[in-house]
Amino acid sequence: MDKIVRIDMGAQGGPKATITPAGDYAGLGGRALTSTLVSKEVPPLCHPLGEDNKLVIAPGLLSGTTAATSGRLSVGCKSPLTGGIKEANAGGQPSQMLGRLGYAAIVLEGKPKDGTLYKILVNKDGVKITPADNLKMLGNYDTVEKLKGEFGDKIGVISIGPAGEMKMSAASIACTDMELRPTRHAGRGGVGAVMGSKGVKAIVIDDTGTKIRAPKDPEAFKAATKTWVEGLKKHPVTGQGMPAYGTNVLTNVINEAGGYPTHNFMWGRFEGCSRISGETQAEIENQRGGEGSATHGCHRGCIIRCSGTFYDKDGHYLTKQPEYETVWAHGGNCGIDDLDSIAMLDRLDDDFGVDTIEMGATIGVAMEAGVAKWGDAQAAINLVKEVGKGTPLGRILGNGAAVTGKVFGVERVPVVKGQSMPAYDPRAVQGIGVTYATSPMGADHTAGYAVATNILGVGGKVDPLKPEGQVELSKNLQIATAALDSTGMCLFVAMAILDQPETFQALIDSINAFHGLKLTADDFSELGKSVLTKERDFNIRAGFTSEHDRLPAFFKKESLPPHNIIFNVTDKDLDSVFKW
Amino acid sequence: MAADKITDRPETAPQPDLTLFVRPELMPAFYELLQSGVVVGAPIGSTIQSFLCQTLGLKPQYVEERIQTIFLNGKAVDDPASAVVNDHATIALSAAMPGLLGATLRKGGFYAKMRGEISHAGQAKVSPHEGRVVLKLFNLLPAEIGSLILEKGVWVDGKILKAFFEKRLSLFLEGCREARLHGRSVDVGRLAEQEWPDGELYLRVQKG
Numbered sequence: 026m027d028k029i030v031r032i033d034m035g036a037q038g039g040p041k042a043t044i045t046p047a048g049d050y051a052g053l054g055g056r057a058l059t060s061t062l063v064s065k066e067v068p069p070l071c072h073p074l075g076e077d078n079k080l081v082i083a084p085g086l087l088s089g090t091t092a093a094t095s096g097r098l099s100v101g102c103k104s105p106l107t108g109g110i111k112e113a114n115a116g117g118q119p120s121q122m123l124g125r126l127g128y129a130a131i132v133l134e135g136k137p138k139d140g141t142l143y144k145i146l147v148n149k150d151g152v153k154i155t156p157a158d159n160l161k162m163l164g165n166y167d168t169v170e171k172l173k174g175e176f177g178d179k180i181g182v183i184s185i186g187p188a189g190e191m192k193m194s195a196a197s198i199a200c201t202d203m204e205l206r207p208t209r210h211a212g213r214g215g216v217g218a219v220m221g222s223k224g225v226k227a228i229v230i231d232d233t234g235t236k237i238r239a240p241k242d243p244e245a246f247k248a249a250t251k252t253w254v255e256g257l258k259k260h261p262v263t264g265q266g267m268p269a270y271g272t273n274v275l276t277n278v279i280n281e282a283g284g285y286p287t288h289n290f291m292w293g294r295f296e297g298c299s300r301i302s303g304e305t306q307a308e309i310e311n312q313r314g315g316e317g318s319a320t321h322g323c324h325r326g327c328i329i330r331c332s333g334t335f336y337d338k339d340g341h342y343l344t345k346q347p348e349y350e351t352v353w354a355h356g357g358n359c360g361i362d363d364l365d366s367i368a369m370l371d372r373l374d375d376d377f378g379v380d381t382i383e384m385g386a387t388i389g390v391a392m393e394a395g396v397a398k399w400g401d402a403q404a405a406i407n408l409v410k411e412v413g414k415g416t417p418l419g420r421i422l423g424n425g426a427a428v429t430g431k432v433f434g435v436e437r438v439p440v441v442k443g444q445s446m447p448a449y450d451p452r453a454v455q456g457i458g459v460t461y462a463t464s465p466m467g468a469d470h471t472a473g474y475a476v477a478t479n480i481l482g483v484g485g486k487v488d489p490l491k492p493e494g495q496v497e498l499s500k501n502l503q504i505a506t507a508a509l510d511s512t513g514m515c516l517f518v519a520m521a522i523l524d525q526p527e528t529f530q531a532l533i534d535s536i537n538a539f540h541g542l543k544l545t546a547d548d549f550s551e552l553g554k555s556v557l558t559k560e561r562d563f564n565i566r567a568g569f570t571s572e573h574d575r576l577p578a579f580f581k582k583e584s585l586p587p588h589n590i591i592f593n594v595t596d597k598d599l600d601s602v603f604k605w
Numbered sequence: 606m607a608a609d610k611i612t613d614r615p616e617t618a619p620q621p622d623l624t625l626f627v628r629p630e631l632m633p634a635f636y637e638l639l640q641s642g643v644v645v646g647a648p649i650g651s652t653i654q655s656f657l658c659q660t661l662g663l664k665p666q667y668v669e670e671r672i673q674t675i676f677l678n679g680k681a682v683d684d685p686a687s688a689v690v691n692d693h694a695t696i697a698l699s700a701a702m703p704g705l706l707g708a709t710l711r712k713g714g715f716y717a718k719m720r721g722e723i724s725h726a727g728q729a730k731v732s733p734h735e736g737r738v739v740l741k742l743f744n745l746l747p748a749e750i751g752s753l754i755l756e757k758g759v760w761v762d763g764k765i766l767k768a769f770f771e772k773r774l775s776l777f778l779e780g781c782r783e784a785r786l787h788g789r790s791v792d793v794g795r796l797a798e799q800e801w802p803d804g805e806l807y808l809r810v811q812k813g
Contacts, residue, residue: 260701261671261673261700261701261745262701262702262703262707263703265700265745266700266701266702266703266744266745267703269745270744270745272703272704274702274703274743274744275702275703275704275706275707277640277697277699277741277743277744278674278676278697278699278702278706278707278710278743278744279706281676281679281697281741281743282676282679282681282710282720282723283679283723284706284720284723294679299637299640299641300637302640302743304636304637304640304743304744304747305636305637305640308633308634308636308637311633331703449706452722453720453722453723454706454709454719454720454723455719455720455721455722456709456716456718456719456720457705457706457709457719470705470706516704517703517704519704519705519708520701520703520704520707520708523708523715587679588679588680588722588723590722590723593722
């Protein structure tokens with residue numbers, strides 16, 4: 026992955042691609058690359074939909090190799106939703122393919138002079154950009170079908186739906202999975218709107234004729250990846266729970282903990298939980314699609330296989346197994362307890378190309394405003410269809426919960442830096458609230474994942490019983506996650522790494538053996554710190570202050586049933602997270 | 606797996622109201638019941654550890670290694686050997702959970718501080734007596750120990766049972782070999798139409 030292709034969409038005479046060595050970005054991957062490039066090259070005060078913003082698409086350091094579960098793709102830019110720096114992450118096939126083609130990044134720059142829509146083909150022969158007005162306003166599913174017809178079925182596709190073309194701030198970027206379905210999304214922060222503003226409907230990737238990336242030290246790499254696979258397989262979460270039930274296995278437990286945001290964060294428990302849990306979802310999927318339907322990897326080489334396939338009542342494919350966040354957003358958050366309706370909402374979100382978390386939170390705010398009744402699944406489906414059609418109401422909703430709350434006069438809007446909170450109430454789990462408040466990404470649950478920080482010893486040894494424990498933990502987790510996001514590894518490896526030091530060491534050994542490096546655990550955490558430092562710096566230059574590192578006021582005032590607690594981490598503590 | 610988990614204990618269950626004899630492939634149909642919660646007898650005033658091992662018959666090693674997340678009345682338990690069962694308590698059990706939140710909720714986990722406000726803390730003494738608790742099983746546990754709990758017998762609300770059979774009638778027609786209500790054989794096909802009483806019914810499920 027030693028080259029970068031920059032595509033100037035506003036070049037004189039039409040879009041122009043230039044392939045250069047990775048240069049200053051050599052040795053970086055995933056989030057490390059996207060955040061470094063954005064913080065260096067994008068003027069922080071630029072308009073996110075303007076010509077000065079850049080959309081950076083980068084595979085991880087190990088993408089395209091034989092390392093298991095290494096197929097995550099990072100997408101970075103200035104976010105139209107938050108106004109700050111953004112890295113959104115997706116599974117699917119494109120990361121592995123771009124890695125094998127040798128690209129460290131695709132960078133979309135400039136802006137077309139007219140309204141022409143383009144598609145971009147990336148293969149071993151180079152990069153070709155052609156008009157694609159025949160794809161205008163198509164959903165992601167139809168877009169991929171048309172591209173399959175044109176390029177064959179050995180491709181991967183990165184695309185936007187109508188929401189991205191309409192530049193809605195909740196617009197996502199879709200990546201195709203192993204079945205060439207647009208089911209994996211870089212969802213958060215409106216990255217799809219930025220791709221739409223660049224006039225790019227789809228990037229077609231064809232790695233035919235390429236080889237698996239070769240490590241610098243094949244023997245050491247083989248040994249490290251063997252230990253890595255063993256570690257993932259033997260851990261009860263990555264080896265058993267996730268393949269069986271997927272992320273939605275969290276529904277029952279978070280609900281039991283009283284931290285399951287219900288009816289727009291009004292309560293912490295949802296009565297209908299067991300009807301939409303991961304366990305129930307797996308039962309339905311296996312009944313309708315046959316045994317094994319609830320187990321599926323989003324990219325080749327994934328051995329956790331936390332995804333699955335959801336069929337409708339007649340046994341026809343409807344959508345990929347909805348994730349916990351999606352089931353919550355469209356389920357308990359809106360009072361909906363029917364998995365078929367939630368799956369339909371997931372399908373519509375994927376097809377129109379919107380972030381399921383943002384969409385669900387937005388509908389929750391709309392329900393609080395009285396636009397629809399709590400629990401009315403058909404009304405929720407109709408609202409998402411409005412987004413896809415781009416009606417005036419749809420355009421409001423498609424720009425996220427903050428905009429919707431403003432338009433309808435709703436005070437209780439669960440956003441930080443303009444981005445909706447995911448599926449864990451910060452009053453119940455205050456540590457996640459610290460992450461929501463302080464992450465440069467806005468309210469983001471993946472920004473503070475666990476990667477054996479007790480082994481890293483980042484920030485010194487932390488006593489979890491001390492009052493300052495939560496702030497320190499959040500900081501350490503954010504650092505570790507930033508590092509992990511740079512490798513292309515799926516975040517769900519975190520559990521195995523947390524419990525099994527030898528598995529974490531195998532990850533570092535894999536990186537070292539592949540790239541001919543001698544990184545230690547400390548270097549890994551330094552990478553994470555450096556990424557976070559750049560992201561924070563960008564946000565400060567974009568005008569963010571400590572006042573943006575706060576939760577909405579109602580979390581400090583409204584007690585959350587059933588435990589009747591408020592968020593009580595002090596502002597002083599929140600401001601101490603990034604002092605290192 | 607069953608032999609690894611259950612220790613021998615004396616049989617003291619009351620006379621069941623409904624006994625179902627089902628094929629093994631029908632067992633997953635009961636998982637939703639186990640997730641929502643079933644009522645079981647419990648020695649009030651004993652510890653969670655004691656309830657799991659003495660009453661439910663789970664082996665200590667299974668409790669230690671497999672049951673990674675425990676809630677008592679919605680609070681995350683870090684030490685099952687000190688958390689005390691109160692009458693009408695809700696006890697929820699899960700295998701290891703994914704992600705940061707999974708790690709945060711784990712019993713005795715490193716990240717426990719992140720959920721300090723919902724952690725089970727000290728409680729008042731409870732005088733020992735026989736009572737009942739609601740037991741919920743999540744994640745891999747319904748598949749691993751659900752059938753053993755159902756074999757020993759649970760109480761389920763009549764309305765919940767009716768809705769349960771209505772939703773799964775076709776599965777029961779195929780997978781349920783026999784049903785006995787108050788000791789007498791009943792048509793499996795009529796389970797969904799049956800007028801179940803208000804209040805709890807004692808249910809046993811025999812697999813085979």
